[in-house]
Amino acid sequence: MTPDQVLADVRVMLIDIIGAEYALGLDISMATTFEADLELESIEFVKLSAMLTEHYGNRIDFVGFLADKSLNEIIDMTVGEVVTYIAGRIDATTAVTVDA
């Protein structure tokens, strides 16, 4: 799965969370930050994580992804960091499946 495809999924989820009206003037790209650009509430980030886990299932491991991060590292993340992680994991799991 390419980062562009994942970004498209994440964009739909984020617009759902923050509301189409607020998202209207926003260009959600890889460089967009959750905190400074989207002003995402902490609880909305939790909601996004849950949506991603539901969408991609056990192909991604958000618990592992966030477990080693500090509070500030999570808050300062860009959309691109999450997208890159997901795209990388899905490629890795797909590769394992093909090998098997």
Added chain:
Amino acid sequence: MPEIIANGVRLHVQRLTPSHRSRTPAQPVVFIHGLGMDNMSSYYYTLANPVAQTGAEVIMYDLRGHGLSERPQAGYGVADSVADLAALLDALEVDGPVHLVGNSYGGTVALGFAVTYPHRVASMVLIEAHFTVAGWAEQVAAERDRIGSDAAGGDLRSWLEQLGRKVTRLLAMADDLINRTTFLDDLKAVQPIPMSRLRTLTCPVRAIYGEHSDVVDYARELDAYLPHCELTVLAGCGHSVLMDATAALREIVLDWLAIQASVITP
């Protein structure tokens, strides 16, 4: 979005299950957040994922009126919070004992739950826990009046626009909770848990307070309330230990849960 109807209220719940299971503590770890502007995310950003990563099952929820849970008009006393938690665990079919981690008011709820359902609690981690909520509603009310008069003195709309989407939404939520529910009255009506009942608690308890916290006096009284409690006072910290000393707290909580797991696993 995972939602559970518990005690007649729609609660937002998140369960984290680890991708790999190592030394799995047999009992789930339930996180209870503080009052007002707080919600489960303060755990999601700090302790919940590291705990889940050790192999424990993590349960987080937003208290009624908070986060993404329903905000009913009434039911904001400690007894209501305890009943909500009991009903939530019932709905999740968690019958056995759990580890409770409570921050601030979440600690009050954990203590209330433990004296009501001692058999359902394996251990408790109390972070900056209030043993009573006396005087609390008055503090919240004073803060509301201060914010209200600040807002009245200026242009509310520009004030909110300056703060941005996130803070505005949090303030609107808090305003709704304070002004359109029985939140303050319910808190005022709460009776402290009698010391005689706290003394009956036998489960292991770990307490953490900040040296400069406004509730650190509770730490000094712990010997009287909970003689078996293990206490750490974190130097240089205020009330927001969870945010200001996350790394130290994470170490304490992970060690504590590992010890509890080794006790129950022969």
